[in-house]
Amino acid sequence: MRRCEEIAALLYQYIDRELSDEEYREVRQHLDECPPCKDVFQLEENVLTVVAKCCRNVSAPQNLIDRVRRLSAEHTE
Amino acid sequence: MTLSDTCCPESTQLQEIKDEAITYIDSLYRTAVRMTGNAADAEDLVQDTYLRAFRSIEQFTPGTNLRAWLFKIQTNSFINEYRKRVRRPRNTSLDDVEEYYLYNHLVESGVQPAKSITEDEILEQIDDADVFRALDELPDNFRQVVLLADVEGFAYREIADILEIPVGTVMSRLHRARKRLKDQLLDHRDQIESGVKGQNDA
Numbered sequence: 001m002r003r004c005e006e007i008a009a010l011l012y013q014y015i016d017r018e019l020s021d022e023e024y025r026e027v028r029q030h031l032d033e034c035p036p037c038k039d040v041f042q043l044e045e046n047v048l049t050v051v052a053k054c055c056r057n058v059s060a061p062q063n064l065i066d067r068v069r070r071l072s073a074e075h076t077e
Numbered sequence: 078m079t080l081s082d083t084c085c086p087e088s089t090q091l092q093e094i095k096d097e098a099i100t101y102i103d104s105l106y107r108t109a110v111r112m113t114g115n116a117a118d119a120e121d122l123v124q125d126t127y128l129r130a131f132r133s134i135e136q137f138t139p140g141t142n143l144r145a146w147l148f149k150i151q152t153n154s155f156i157n158e159y160r161k162r163v164r165r166p167r168n169t170s171l172d173d174v175e176e177y178y179l180y181n182h183l184v185e186s187g188v189q190p191a192k193s194i195t196e197d198e199i200l201e202q203i204d205d206a207d208v209f210r211a212l213d214e215l216p217d218n219f220r221q222v223v224l225l226a227d228v229e230g231f232a233y234r235e236i237a238d239i240l241e242i243p244v245g246t247v248m249s250r251l252h253r254a255r256k257r258l259k260d261q262l263l264d265h266r267d268q269i270e271s272g273v274k275g276q277n278d279a
């Protein structure tokens with residue numbers, strides 16, 4: 001099993017799904033067997049999920065959408 | 078559909094690309110709001126992005142990532158046109174953020190490695206304004222990678238292409254920005270907790 005420090009170094013690549021299948025499995029396995037690391041990863045993921053949800057609540061105002069639609073029509077020749 | 082099915086296949090295809098481009102307006106707008114810091118500048122930036130995109134739509138290669146292409150236009154436009162206008166002072170580095178890995182940081186500072194806190198528990202104690210404030214306090218180039226990765230879900234490679242920086246730089250900026258973000262949000266949470274505790278004690 002990989003050491004905790006090595007796993008911690010892969011934290012963000014794991015969360016971002018940027019690891020190879022092999023590395024992903026290794027991290028997954030470590031987390032299943034090591035509650036402290038699992039807590040660290042979980043906390044990190046939770047914070048980022050909260051940030052993402054909060055930012056995704058914002059949508060474009062209708063008048064902007066209308067203006068962009070008009071631009072799209074103008075530039076069709 | 079074959080080419081002979083339609084009188085002007087090229088313009089039909091261009092219109093389809095434009096229609097698809099408009100479906101990404103929420104993504105572009107919410108990013109623009111966080112980058113410019115206000116709704117009026119964000120609307121200008123997004124409108125300008127679409128104007129540039131529609132003018133150069135022939136340069137877009139069908140089948141490649143249209144959303145990433147639009148973000149690249151918007152990012153360039155932000156850097157070249159809008160950043161100059163923004164009033165608030167901006168720094169561009171996080172030099173005071175140490176580049177320890179999370180684990181080392183926790184071990185060295187003697188902090189208990191994270192009691193597990195659920196998403197709901199975080200949400201209970203942090204509102205949208207706290208998150209926006211923490212994001213706004215990041216330097217532009219760090220906030221940008223967080224928005225592209227965490228909010229818009231772009232891959233490292235795509236972010237590197239959008240910002241025209243190496244993948245390694247994307248990763249190190251993300252690392253430092255997220256650490257700062259997390260420290261700020263959880264510090265805030267601790268303050269609320271100790272505040273509540275203080276009230277109970279009194």
Ligand SMILES: [Zn+2]
Pocket residue numbers: 003004007030034036037038
């Ligand atoms: Zn571990």
